Amino acid sequence: MLAALFLDHPGRPAPAWLRVAWLVGLTAALAAVCWLALAAFTSNWDAIWERRSIFWRGWGLTIGISLAALVLSTALGVLLSLARRSRILPLRSIAILYVELVRGSPLLVQILFLWSVFGLVHFNDRILAGILILSGFSAAYLAEIIRGGIEGVGESQLESARAIGLTTPQTYRFVIFPQAMRNILPALTGQFASLIKDSSLLSIIGIEEFTLAAQQVNSATYSTLESYVPLALGYLLLTLPISGLARLLERRFHYEH
Amino acid sequence: MNIELRGLTKRFGANAVLADVTRTLSFAHTLALIGPSGGGKSTLLRILAGLLTPDAGSVEVDSRPLPTAEEERRRYRAGIGIVFQAYNLFPHLTARENILLPLIQVHRLAPDEADARTAEVLTRFQLSAHADKHPAALSGGQRQRIAIARAVATHPRFLLFDEPTSALDPEMTAEVLDLLAELRAEGRTLILVTHEMGFARHTADLVAFVGQGTLLEVAPPEALFTVPSHPDVRRFLGRILRH
Numbered sequence: 001m002l003a004a005l006f007l008d009h010p011g012r013p014a015p016a017w018l019r020v021a022w023l024v025g026l027t028a029a030l031a032a033v034c035w036l037a038l039a040a041f042t043s044n045w046d047a048i049w050e051r052r053s054i055f056w057r058g059w060g061l062t063i064g065i066s067l068a069a070l071v072l073s074t075a076l077g078v079l080l081s082l083a084r085r086s087r088i089l090p091l092r093s094i095a096i097l098y099v100e101l102v103r104g105s106p107l108l109v110q111i112l113f114l115w116s117v118f119g120l121v122h123f124n125d126r127i128l129a130g131i132l133i134l135s136g137f138s139a140a141y142l143a144e145i146i147r148g149g150i151e152g153v154g155e156s157q158l159e160s161a162r163a164i165g166l167t168t169p170q171t172y173r174f175v176i177f178p179q180a181m182r183n184i185l186p187a188l189t190g191q192f193a194s195l196i197k198d199s200s201l202l203s204i205i206g207i208e209e210f211t212l213a214a215q216q217v218n219s220a221t222y223s224t225l226e227s228y229v230p231l232a233l234g235y236l237l238l239t240l241p242i243s244g245l246a247r248l249l250e251r252r253f254h255y256e257h
Numbered sequence: 258m259n260i261e262l263r264g265l266t267k268r269f270g271a272n273a274v275l276a277d278v279t280r281t282l283s284f285a286h287t288l289a290l291i292g293p294s295g296g297g298k299s300t301l302l303r304i305l306a307g308l309l310t311p312d313a314g315s316v317e318v319d320s321r322p323l324p325t326a327e328e329e330r331r332r333y334r335a336g337i338g339i340v341f342q343a344y345n346l347f348p349h350l351t352a353r354e355n356i357l358l359p360l361i362q363v364h365r366l367a368p369d370e371a372d373a374r375t376a377e378v379l380t381r382f383q384l385s386a387h388a389d390k391h392p393a394a395l396s397g398g399q400r401q402r403i404a405i406a407r408a409v410a411t412h413p414r415f416l417l418f419d420e421p422t423s424a425l426d427p428e429m430t431a432e433v434l435d436l437l438a439e440l441r442a443e444g445r446t447l448i449l450v451t452h453e454m455g456f457a458r459h460t461a462d463l464v465a466f467v468g469q470g471t472l473l474e475v476a477p478p479e480a481l482f483t484v485p486s487h488p489d490v491r492r493f494l495g496r497i498l499r500h
Contacts, residue, residue: 156344162308163345164359164407165335174358178349253349 044223048230051217058213059234065131065209066196066238072135073195077142084147095143102140107201110137115205130202130209138195145187149180182253189246193239200235210234258415258446259283260305262472264314267300274300276470277314284463287441288448289478291457291466293493298450298467299419305448306417307333335363338408338416343424345404346392353379353388356407364411378406382436398429402436415446423452454498458482466490 008014083095102110114133123129153176161171203212210231218227265278274297282288290298303309304316307323307330316323324330346355353375360371379385382402392400401421408416418437422430434456441447441460451457457464458478466474466481474487482498485491 154344156341157347159308159341160345160347162331163306163334163339163341164411165331165363166359167331170362174362175347179347182349 038225038229042223042226042229044221044226047221047223048217048226051220054213054217055210055230055234058208058210061127061208062196062199062210062234063238065127065134065199065202065207068131069134069138069195069199070192072131073138073142076135076139077146080139080143081146081150084143085150099140099143102137103144107137107198108204111201111205126205126207130199130205130207134195134199134202137198138191141191141194142188145184145191146180148187149184150176152183153179178253182250185246185250185253189242193242196238196242197235258286258288259317259319260288261317261320262314263316265301265304265311265316266313267297267304267309267311273470275304275311278471279314280465280472280475282463282465282475284461286444286446287461287463289457289461289464290448290450291452291454291464292468292473296468297470301467302417302419302448302450306337306339307331308339335359335411336414338405338411338413340401340404340408340416340418340421342420343397343400345407346400348392351389351391352384352395352403355392355403356410359407359411374410378410382406396429397425398432401425401429401433405433405436405440409440415448416440418447418449418451420450420452454482454494466493468493 004012004014005018008019080095080099083091084099086092086095111130111133114136115129118124118129157175157179158171161175166174199209200211202209203215206212208216214227214231218224221227260282262278262280262282265275266273267275274295278301290301292298300309304311304323305318310325310330324333346352347358350358356375356378357371360366360374361368366374375388376385379388382405384399384402384406387395387399387403392403395403405416405421421437422433425433430453434453437447437449437456438460461478464476464478464481465472466485466487468489474481474485474490476486481490482494485494
């Protein structure tokens, strides 16, 4: 009897209210624990509140950089995934090399290295540089996700597309991408959430995004927890809606095979 | 229709599926390609469909050579209808959208004209009730009929079928074969690879037995099925018609 409150399986599915209740209940419990911890270890919230404009500005910049990088990295990722499948060998080699190097090395090093390279050619726009570096980084991951999606579309689909006379670009647009999209959506949105969080590393080249804002508040107030808790909340506020959107899109793209 | 094969050769690796085939196939409306699995009948159909290029030799359909450049071959494929064994339809599109896609994107029909043609084939093949379903919601037979409707809607010069019923259970097979017979009765030109010997016998004007990399025997169905002259054809038919 009691087990019915804990189990959800095909033979006896749990009602919707129970599934929601578990999520809400656990969230509330977690919030209570955090609340107690914060009440015990933090006191200096007034100093944080006074500096809220620093947080707002940093948060705004993080949103701006993430949005720009999201668009740019998607475009780059698609191009890279196509280059990776190209019949032209040098193009394919470049794509492989790029993906492996970027995925295999720390973002921190890439940011520092590329920022010095940009300095050499007197390109000093920090924000634009940050967007470019972040896009280049995320594109390598997206390229592999997209390639996996493209290759997951069956051979029979490609032959059907050829049989009705579609051109190669039309085949990608009307047959491959829509089907690949459905398969890669979870991985894609996960990568977008990562991109938002990865933008925090741009603070090391002095871009005044959200993380740097928290660091600045921390050094001014010596209140570490108080400075970084808003940071966690601010990032969650951006990444949680992405998960929600993903679920919505998954339902929209849903069709049986 | 008149098909001229001259020195036609197609290899997959070291294996010649079609080896130097020279033959003229003349038939009124329907050509059936039969023979053992792996004998080359699907390969021949795919060459006629412009999906495969031969390694050597040439093919002429009604005195016109098959194009070799990819863009010309694409246009050639667009001008004929091709239906495979299964998975013809795009699973993310409804039946209606599957039929509309080539009409709009390949044949560049105006939207209202494409809609009208789609409605026309759906009605004619009694598929209107299923127009807005995705392929997963359709039976195998319905899927094949939608695929045939998609091919017919483009007003093709002729239609090619690669074992259109071999993935179906008997009832659905009958439903698809009825439709094929109907198309033939309309005077359309059909070329099909089939395992349905009864259908080949009753519907085809000419039957070609493909095996051992060549056309072992080409004859009208009555002759081929009652007095096959090639010993391998005799053996094959004896085996499968015994039951």
